[in-house]
Amino acid sequence: MCGFAGVAHSDAQGVAPEMLARMAAVLRHRGPDGYGYYAGARVGLAHVRLSVIDLAGGAQPLSNEDGRVLIAYNGEVYNYRELRHQLEAAGHRFRTQSDTEVLVHAYEQWGEEMLARLNGQFAFAIYDRRSETVLLARDRFGVRPLHYAERGGTLYFASEIKALLATGDISAEPDYAGLDEVFTFWAVRPPRTPFAGVRSLEPGCAAVWRRGRLQVRRYYALDYAEVGTEAPGALAEIDHLLRTGVDLRMRADVPVGGYLSGGLDSSVTCALAAAQSPYELRTFSVTFNDPQFDESAAQQAVARSLHTRHAVQPIHGSEMAEAFPDVIWHTETPLVRAAAAPMYLLARLARANGIKVVLTGEGADELFLGYDLFKETAVREFCLRQPASRWRPRLFDRLYPYLSGDGTSTAGSRGGEFWRRFFLDAGPADDPLFSHLPRFLLTSRIKDFYTADMRAALAHADPLEELRASLPAGFRAWSALNRAAYLEMVTLLSPYLLSSQGDRMAMAHGVEGRFLFLDHRLFEFASALPTRSKLRGLREKDILRRWAAGVLPASVAQRPKQPYRAPDVPAFFGSAGRPAYVAELLEASSLAQGGIFEPAAVAGLVRRAEAGRAKGVGESQALVAILSTQLWHKQFVQTPVVPPTWTLGRADVALQDEVSVAT
């Protein structure tokens, strides 16, 4: 797993190795183990390597036997051994043991159609010198990133946007409609990014560059072909899919570890991994001083029962605030929650313990309806069917006990009826975005802090309407919960969880995350299940729990879901003191440079945060949004990206065409 970058000109002007080095240098964190490039007349590829498979033979860029097909690739194709057998049978000869070489031959054999055969998490660029084309592709769910920009007939592409900016040819201008999406959905929806003119290849898509033109097409679409009743063999099938899924994901020439949240999904993942690991499995968790976020008791219990060697990253003071500027350098986008920061620290811990591949439970909540949002959707729909009912809205109290007016303790527990009304008034059941309207409305409160200029720039922006217009043809035919699951996949999982909390935080430290539940076979199995196999009454992930009952201790298999959350306002305005940048970036003069948030409004928020009164979700999200936007603007828009090319050292692979290269 790695990082890559490249350029493709529409004419044979030559690509300078120095340009490729600049792009590679800012991606060094993704690939500290090696560096290579190919500099041709039209196309250049750069690669930084994190060696995980075929440590000796997997250097990149890598070509086929006659050098006509070259690849730069980030990720894993787990079924590479099976594909290799098929390709060898078809007459292909292999020089290395790497999965990278399998992709080169798969391309020769099947062309773009190869994508349907890959089981994995990947992004790559393949340059075909016979047809003078570049194929860019990204995995089905968007685990691995791929960004691009076009300027003056040249295509620039890279794992991260900072590599595009490092060329000096692509400037960092905010895309205000993109930022507005962050403050609506939590993240920008691909292909848009927070940067004007910079695109993100959508998950499940491929793009072909030919004669100066880029054409994007979708090769994989999410579908929910739900059946009426659960098949008798469903438990056996989920067992097979989970076991083979872990088996494929344990393939590595380095030890594989696991993230352990204490919940069902990561416990399942770690249990299966521990059973297959030739080493004592290393597991890693975040713990919090604040008991409302902490899950250490559950984590310790699972680690003990699986006999893993467990290490924890405690969050008890200003760690999150101190890491946050680096977090934003890696996310390349503003955030509305600070929860990425603990993930950044967790990856650092794994790496410090010598682990560069970790399995995680990400994806299970989307596949098996684990989130409260799905229950909330079911309850809201149930209430709206009988609007006069006085007892139906009481179900919200079961769903969110901490919001109900049961009179016990905490401040937030009073005002249940108000909160129930909020859910009931959020939108009509026939709105395609019904499930997500409460979240979108709540998140949009951040916009109350916009400057007049920002409002004017967004006069015609309507992120909800754009999302409605983007929905696939079959969307309306899906059940309400499957519609919710789809929206969760495209608005949150791919652009936020897998990116800002996933790939970017792990790769900041050269750690590769692997996602058992994002095996597309498992997704297709789950999406075809009847809804009640997943959400039975208000019991989430039903079939997964039934399966886990035979594998995990009952206390783990039956433990209700606790959403992963981290402190937001207290991370920056807690008693532990705070780094100087927090106050500096929230000053009126700093805010004026960004021009996005109104200084007087922010001053009011800071006052309340300092007084310990900014406790609601609205103000929490606003504070993180404003601070992260300021960090983002300062690091990318106000400051040129300087590539530390001296960190690259000597290239392991230096391929250059015999043409005169313009330098």
Place this chain on the structure above:
Amino acid sequence: MTVPEILERTRAYVRENFLYMRPDFPLGDGDRLLAKGIVDSMGVAELLGFLEAEFGVMVTDEDITEEHLGTLNAIARYVAPRLRRTDAA
């Protein structure tokens, strides 16, 4: 204390604490505080704290409803008679 006085103090409190980021927000005395996104669940708790401290009324959990506290008018209507009872005591 009269209903208009309660209204005025409550309106000022809501503006200062929940609408500080939107000074030009048109806040009507009959506007629903939650539906219009002025107050969220933590805000309800804060508002209750204000009513209890400022006017000396104890709001029981059964009384925390849209009917009693959903708008500025509703709050004034709810607080006024309870104030009198406190004055008389």
